């Protein structure tokens with residue numbers, strides 16, 4: 399089974415995370431993962447540093463993917479949600495609208511996935527920490543389905559969007575604490591050996607999302 403947790407933050411580059419990058423490989427192995435993706439807020443790991451981590455990871459048979467999670471804003475500075483981005487060679491630190499982010503990612507050959515689109519904000523009903531129904535106006539490559547902050551209603555909305563937009567649903571733990579790694583996963587039909595496989599298989603929709611019981 400090719401289970402990947404594709405949404406993880408470490409404290410090295412995400413101030414809100416408690417996860418030490420030295421612990422992630424052991425935890426991924428314990429959780430039975432085939433791979434995982436690091437998706438730090440507003441940046442991706444520098445190549446050299448990431449390469450070292452990748453090597454350690456490969457030694458345990460775990461594929462490590464370098465991604466990032468990017469926040470977007472409209473022209474009045476209202477949030478348009480967060481997005482997981484893969485396949486880029488640079489960090490997308492500059493903020494822009496969701497539509498412009500999609501455009502930039504595709505221009506550079508990457509893929510973009512709406513992160514927790516229907517995670518409710520404290521503002522209550524129909525205020526989201528994610529893109530919400532804006533997903534219908536974007537050319538996304540995927541949408542996060544299984545996420546710790548997605549209840550039944552949120553998942554129903556995501557499934558509808560998957561149907562209408564014909565894009566696959568992903569799973570990720572959004573772990574900020576070590577034991578959460580692997581709680582939600584993306585299952586790949588085919589073996590993934592690196593970033594190229596990872597991106598191709600998500601584009602082709604040969605994945606499904608799963609919440610794992612502990």
Ligand SMILES: [Zn+2]
Pocket residue numbers: 467480513514
């Ligand atoms: Zn997020």
Ligand SMILES: [Zn+2]
Pocket residue numbers: 405407437467513572
């Ligand atoms: Zn996150």
